Amino acid sequence: MSTTQSERLRDLLEPLVTSQGLDLEEIAVDSVGRKRVLRVVVDSDEGADLDAIADVSRALSAKLDETDAMGQGEYTLEVGTPGAERALTEHRHYVRATDRLAKFQLQDGGELVARILTVDDEGLDLEVPGVKGRKATSRRLPFADIAKARVQVEFGRKDKKSVEDEENEKEEEA
Template identity: 45%
Template structure:
């Protein structure tokens, strides 16, 4: 009798999914399995510089589904696969998250509880430059406790230069 292995712990699952997602020039942002009635829900979040379109998400979904079927990573039992982009409500935790949100307004809580709100002008591997009421402020990622993009319904003109139409369509799901 053969015994199938369920590799749905987060680390094993991410190690399995990462190379599949990277084939499409994307980053695996998160992978999570949670109960959903009698089934399980495998939620996979992917993104890349320049944004990800619905067609990109569909391609990645097909590749992940095919790989999961072939390797039986999910073990026995039914599951539903959901692949999407992170959306604007995800915290900025890595330098690439900051880079992908240049021109966006962010609320940042720094070590010690000091709060700063500003528009991201640029980002490196260690810092981000924010425009805070007309003044440039450099924020070291090591000093950030929490950072989130602020949703703007009346965004100032000229701040959409780095966004494509597909970005907005995917983010607002």
């Protein structure tokens, strides 16, 4: 997709997405055989549920139908969210990933997997998991030191509340 078409689509669609209380994260046009697919990725601080995605999809479809932004050929519109292992590229992405485990590619070539505790304008406060029975450690990571970052999927992680509830139940039984 040309930069001009990408910019035109973003200029056309972003106000609609924003009016629905969502952020426009990504736009991509791919060719699939003779058809084209317009993929629009949206998100918000609270996440985007199926109703919000359906609403924004209808609004985008109507706007695209009344303009020639996609040209005369057929295309399919797909609207979705970034997914579980989303790339962290904007400040708001890091904020949304607070309390999540992330994998960082560092500018010096190193790699780090840690939990995001807090985010400010300069960087992140992280909890680096301990290895081989050692306790977790804290670390400050400036944004300038991050080359790439991506949220990691965690299976079987208990949230803090459920761990506290289990501990309280054990104390009540004793």
